[in-house]
Amino acid sequence: MIIAVASGKGGTGKTTVSVNLALAFNQKEKLQFIDCDVEEPNAHIFVKPVFDSPETVSIPVPEINEGKCTYCGRCKEICVYNALAVLKENVLVFPELCHGCGGCAYFCPQEAIAEVPRGIGVMEKGTAKGSAFDIDFLHGRLTPGEAMSPPLINAVKNEIDSRKVAIIDAPPGTSCPVVAAVKESDFCLLVTEPTPFGLNDLDLAVQMLKKLDIPAGVIINRSDIGTNCVEDYCKQEGIPVLMHIPWDRELAELYAKGEAVVLHSAKWRDLFEKIWMRIFEVFDSEQLKTEKKEVDAG
Amino acid sequence: MKEITVISGKGGTGKTSFTGSFAALSANAVFTDCDVDAANLSLIMRPVLQETHEFKASRTAFIQEDECIRCGLCRKLCRFGAISDAFRIDPLSCEGCGVCYHACPAEAITFEETVSGQWFISNTPYGPLVHARLGIAEENSGKLVTLVRNRVKEIARDENRSFILTDGPPGIGCPVIASLAGASAALVVTEPTLSGVHDMERVLDVCRYFKVSALVCINRCDLDEENTRKIEKYCQNRSVPVVGKVPFDKVVTEAMVEGLPVVEYSDGTVSRKIKEIWAEILKNT
Numbered sequence: 001m002i003i004a005v006a007s008g009k010g011g012t013g014k015t016t017v018s019v020n021l022a023l024a025f026n027q028k029e030k031l032q033f034i035d036c037d038v039e040e041p042n043a044h045i046f047v048k049p050v051f052d053s054p055e056t057v058s059i060p061v062p063e064i065n066e067g068k069c070t071y072c073g074r075c076k077e078i079c080v081y082n083a084l085a086v087l088k089e090n091v092l093v094f095p096e097l098c099h100g101c102g103g104c105a106y107f108c109p110q111e112a113i114a115e116v117p118r119g120i121g122v123m124e125k126g127t128a129k130g131s132a133f134d135i136d137f138l139h140g141r142l143t144p145g146e147a148m149s150p151p152l153i154n155a156v157k158n159e160i161d162s163r164k165v166a167i168i169d170a171p172p173g174t175s176c177p178v179v180a181a182v183k184e185s186d187f188c189l190l191v192t193e194p195t196p197f198g199l200n201d202l203d204l205a206v207q208m209l210k211k212l213d214i215p216a217g218v219i220i221n222r223s224d225i226g227t228n229c230v231e232d233y234c235k236q237e238g239i240p241v242l243m244h245i246p247w248d249r250e251l252a253e254l255y256a257k258g259e260a261v262v263l264h265s266a267k268w269r270d271l272f273e274k275i276w277m278r279i280f281e282v283f284d285s286e287q288l289k290t291e292k293k294e295v296d297a298g
Numbered sequence: 299m300k301e302i303t304v305i306s307g308k309g310g311t312g313k314t315s316f317t318g319s320f321a322a323l324s325a326n327a328v329f330t331d332c333d334v335d336a337a338n339l340s341l342i343m344r345p346v347l348q349e350t351h352e353f354k355a356s357r358t359a360f361i362q363e364d365e366c367i368r369c370g371l372c373r374k375l376c377r378f379g380a381i382s383d384a385f386r387i388d389p390l391s392c393e394g395c396g397v398c399y400h401a402c403p404a405e406a407i408t409f410e411e412t413v414s415g416q417w418f419i420s421n422t423p424y425g426p427l428v429h430a431r432l433g434i435a436e437e438n439s440g441k442l443v444t445l446v447r448n449r450v451k452e453i454a455r456d457e458n459r460s461f462i463l464t465d466g467p468p469g470i471g472c473p474v475i476a477s478l479a480g481a482s483a484a485l486v487v488t489e490p491t492l493s494g495v496h497d498m499e500r501v502l503d504v505c506r507y508f509k510v511s512a513l514v515c516i517n518r519c520d521l522d523e524e525n526t527r528k529i530e531k532y533c534q535n536r537s538v539p540v541v542g543k544v545p546f547d548k549v550v551t552e553a554m555v556e557g558l559p560v561v562e563y564s565d566g567t568v569s570r571k572i573k574e575i576w577a578e579i580l581k582n583t
Contacts (some may be wrong), residue, residue, distance in 0.1 A: 007309075008324070008336050009310060009336055009338070010306075010308065010309010010310045010336075010468040011308060011309040011310010011311060011468075012309075012310055015493065035461075037469075039468075039469035039470045039500075040307050040308055040468070040469055040470065040496070040501075041501060042492075042493040042496060042497070045492045045496065048347050056548070060580075069495060078396070078397075078400060080356075080357070080394060080395055081395075082398055084478060089348075099393055099395060099399050100377060101377050101393060101395030102375070102377055102380075102397065103396065103397040103400065106375060106397065106401070107400060107401075107491040142470065142471060143502045144470055144500050144501075144503035144506060144507055145475075145507035145508070146471070147440065147471055147472035147475050148471065148472060149471045149472075171468075171469060172309040172310075172336065173333075173335040173336050173439075173467065173468070173469075174335045174336060174432075174434055174435060175334075175335040175432055175436060175437065175439045175473075176435075176436070177437070177469075177471065178335075178435075178436045179390055179435045180571070183390065183391075187506055191436070195340040195551055195554050195555065196338075196341050196554055196557065197314065197554060198339060200336075200338055200341060201336040201338070204336060206334070207434045208434045208435050211434055211435050213437070213462045225307070225548055225551050226551055226555060227555055251346065252521055253521065255491055255493075255524060256489075256490060256491040256492065256521050256522035256525055257492065257522065257525075258492035258493075260489075276437060279372065292536075
């Protein structure tokens, strides 16, 4: 079972929710934690895993064999990303624009293009073990200056064992990096705040999940600062609100120091264990719905 | 003409609340919201919509079932896993590279331009705002950001405006780079949390990579004074000016609920501090 934690708006508490959920996981088996916010990964600050050595993640980019090239311009024609420019007796490659589709190399009539790996970031694996938790931790770190996070997100997600429970910490927003992170999850927790910005971006995230056909539950963070707008929206959309987290100075201060609240407070541990139960409930009822749909269709 | 881009690395540090307030304090400026997949600036700038345009930047491949000879070449060549065993293309996985379209021996694949968002020009009490909405789950946010920034530059030129204020997205990836490249300066809004510090360091690396000078301001500075000092020290060591510190106050959210920049909603400490930051920005750019 893969559970993604996403938000639309940034800074609503995705990482707080995902790490505390992970550390409050009280089943026998190991939990996998995958930080897919490869632009700004933060979960390791709280989970404190011991990492193995990092692996470079690359995408294939073209390398021109000038000896074979006839400057026919076919590669430039094929490339929709403008990563190649063909001059009279020279081909310029802009590797930072290349998406690694392989079109230029495949269609080159002279077989003058080879593909070489170009590192865009690293993947780091580690483990975090405490008296009450046992976590396989994994994250990606995009190299500053690199534009494309989805290939790194996909590389990190390839390591997931889908037979076990995995939590994915997604990046903010609703565009391609978020889609890459949450795609193929069984359930998505949307963390929001009850403000106009929170609601606007929650709605975008809900629409995105509808498109991806992933069931959702909402957690309202800083639930006492703002209005009822998110509550009303969830009622109207029929999305379960799984938890309210009121603004709490202790929680904010622990977060600031990189500490997970469930390791410091039995009350909070209890609350996050309850969310697991709610997730399993919602997940089971969604499974039933799907099975019923299949029976009806069949 | 100066262009200041407001970024943060970490989301939710207060970029948009600050940008809205700077807009209210500015004179002869134009504005853009470059957080195109979760745009919020318009919610506190009382925009009156003037123009709506479609954003077309990508093409999506589609297999016409009755033409397909099921040879499997497209599936073999697709690097993005977008083509199913039943020879259907998942538009969410399709990267729009067109390799399948060019390669298909039966010419069974179409490759049409798709609308992947909209962009708008609005009037606000503070000046024109160019904003956008990327379609849900769409790609090419960087291209939409570039389009929006080019349009706002044209408006600035035509109307003789001296200042462009850009609200950037979180992160360090493609839309951030598109928002930042070529700007006169970046204002990094951070917060004194370990996550905030970590993310600020990475986004400052991006500024350095693209040779954009950076300024830093610290929001909710009273949340953890030790981390606030850590940020100040880090910035000092790298000669990045810290242009202000703003304490935590619920008034920022109250102003947002009213749909107003906080400097127009309250005369309290937060507003005073934001005004000081704006004065420092003008001095430093």
